[in-house]
Amino acid sequence: MQLLNWLKSWGAFALLAGLVACGGGSGSSPNVVDLTRSDARFSVLAEAVAAADLGATLSGPGPFTVLAPTDAAFAALLAELNLSKAQLLADKALLRAVLQYHVLGSQVAASQVPLGKAITPLAGGIFKIDANAGALVVTDGRNRKATVTQTDLVATNGLLHVVDKVLLPANLNLVQTAQAVPAFSTLVEAVVAANLQGTLAGTGPFTVFAPTNAAFAAALSELGVSKAALLADTALLSKILTYHVLPSRVLKAEVPVGAAITTVEGQSFSVDASLAITDRLGRKAQITGTDVLASNGVVHTIDKVLLPSDVTLPGQRTLVQQLQGMPQFSVLVEAVLAANLQDALSGAGPLTVFAPTNAAFTALLAELGVTKDQLLANKPLLTAVLQYHVLGSQVLSGQVPVGKAITPLAGGIFKIDANAGALVVTDGRNRRANIGFTDLRVKNGVIHALDKVLLPANQTVVQTAVALPQFSILVEAVVAAGLQDALSAPGPLTVFAPTNDAFAALLAELGVTKEALLANKSLLTQVLTYHVVSGRVLKADVPLNTPIATLQGDTFTVNSSLALTDQRNRRANLTATDVLASNGVIHVLDKVILPRP
Structure with missing residues (x-):
């Protein structure tokens, strides 16, 4: 009834009777092209059909079904595409694609529309038609909606349905x-x-x-x-x-x-x-x-991710099984097998593995100047390096003790800091690695990815200072005081290390030469041991505004801005912190601190 009312309201019966009586203006019954030419609503469509050279095709025997856009629909399309009518009519390829997208190669009356199903026009692609509140609504390939405002205009070679929007084929995969x-x-x-x-x-x-x-x-x-x-x-x-x-x-x-x-x-x-x-x-x-x-x-x-039945979820795999299933860790898996650690990493755990990628191992080989085969053959080194990446408990990213010493199975320490929302590991050789993904939880622990292979410390605090030019005077002083063995012992120790500039300022303050200071072993020992604290105290562990006992016996304090106050009420600033060594940690000072006279 609704469709009949539409036909009546548009005067379609009268239009068809008139077209048949006058032969569609051409002495014969009207085909679909004749219908568009004889109806003022379709003047642009008629122009477009002629410009696209589709008149002969659509005047053929058919049958066709044409979804016919009105002039108002074309005006809206021109605004949407930011084109003039002349530009549209001149673009023959676009015009043919768009027009043929409105034509079906069969006669489909409104009552025969396969609602909700794919409809394939002459241009290829699809659109679909749904019923909505008694009206037919077309969804085109770009998910734009057009309403069918009149249906079943009869021609000798098919039908026309009127639409209020020009349909466009899909342009996105x-x-x-x-x-x-x-x-x-x-x-x-x-x-x-x-x-x-x-x-x-x-x-x-x-x-x-x-x-x-x-x-x-x-x-x-x-x-x-x-x-x-x-x-x-x-x-x-x-x-x-x-x-x-x-x-x-x-x-x-x-x-x-x-x-x-x-x-x-x-x-x-x-x-x-x-x-x-x-x-x-x-x-x-x-x-x-x-x-x-x-x-x-x-x-x-x-609203939910689907899962097949045979998928093995991370929680059902051991650490080794999980890594074996991830191609980016194939070298790590080879290393684990070569070091015969697969059983240890497949046990009950829980363990935390910081897993270097293949790219990380490639960089390590270049850094060490060895081949992969040479590395895999060096079982003691391989075991030490791999165990340095494993913790004996499960530590998720949110549980990382940021800035504090973390002790892996191999012994020694590394630390993890937060930097611009990312987690960065500093290893025992003060090399930095970025943590990629985190918290891949498996049956016996958790995996975090690394972009660099970590290496345990291989230098004491003395060797570390020797390798840094800004500490050359400090090293001379340690040797002159005979403290190099004490500072090379297992410790751990924390050394607040004055730079060369700090020593130069001290010499001016005391009015002595470097040679004179180095010759005064008693004073030198007092001063140097005043810079050493028993135990490894990283920046995050420094007790603020609390007396910190030194090996010399006196104390100093550190405030929240990392300024030290010594026994003579002199100030020194920590300019760098947490330089790791095998037997402790070094913090850098811009001034030599002094115990009480």
Whole structure:
């Protein structure tokens, strides 16, 4: 009845009767082209058909179904594309593609429209038509909506349906479509990390059940991994993502409710009448948005990440099994096997592994001047280095004791600092490594990725000072006082180390020469031991505004701005901190501090 009322309201019967009586203005019954030429609403469409050289085709036997945009629809398109009518009519390739996108190669009356299903026009691609509040609404390839305002205008070679918007074919593939939707940003990251963007941008067609960012956030919590850790596990990621893809275009109206739907990954899931998906683990996900069209498929939005049944989740794998499944750690796995540490890293734990990537090992080989085979053959070195990357407890990123000494299984220490939101490791040789992904939780611990192989300390505080030119006078003083052996002992010790400039200022203050100072062993010993504290005290552990006892016996204090006050009420500033050594730590001072006279 509604369609009949539309026809009556537009005077279509009168129009058709008149066209038949006058032969469509050409002495014969009107075809679809004649209909557009004889109706003032379609003047631009008639011009466009002529400019695109489609008049002869659309005057042929057909049958055709034409979705006919009005002049107002073309005016809106010109504004949308920022073109003049002349520019549009001159672009023959664009014009032909757009016009043929409005034509079906068969006669489809309004009552015959396959609602909600893919409709393929002469131009290729698809659009779909839905019923909405008694009206027919077309969704084109760019997910723009057009309303059918009049239906079933009869021609000798088909039908015309009037639309209030010019339809446009798809210009974005599935990946580009997802990239344009902020709610799919994590999905896009995952597709790129799994190197699936080329496949999903290919010919297809595919159907993608696309989890939102919120769905991925919930999955990360469920799986017990960070986003970075999941993105790094490309084998797992690829398996999960391909479980969300069908090897054909399936619109909402075409979903086989209740049947097993086989995915690209190989396993199936099912969809019930309420559009709830049940995955192979019996978990439920709701389809919350449907039929986002793309040039090579369709996207449906889901509120939960789906999981196939045979996926081995990180929490079910040991540290070694997890690393074996991640290609970027293949050299680390080789090293673990060469050092015969696989059993130790597969035990009950919990353990924390700072895992260097293959690129990190490549850089280490260049740094040490050895080949991979030479490194793997040096079992004592390999064991020491690998165990330096392992903690005997599970330490998640949020539990890292920032700035404090961390003791790995190999002994020694390293420390971790926060820098601009990232975690940076300083190893025993004061080399820095960035932590990539964090918190990849496995059956017997947790993995954090590193971009550099850590190395344990190989120099005492004396050797460390010797290697730094700004401490040359300090080294001379230590030797002159006969303290080099004491400062090379196991310790640990904390040395507040004055620079050469600090010693130069002291000599001026005391009015003595360097030679005179170095010759006064008693004074030199008093001064130097006043700069040494028993125990390894990193910057983060320095007790502020509290007397700190030195090996000399007197104390000094450190305030919150890292200024020291000595026994003579003189001030010195800490200008650098936490230079690690095998038997302690060095902090740099800009002034020599002095005990009481």
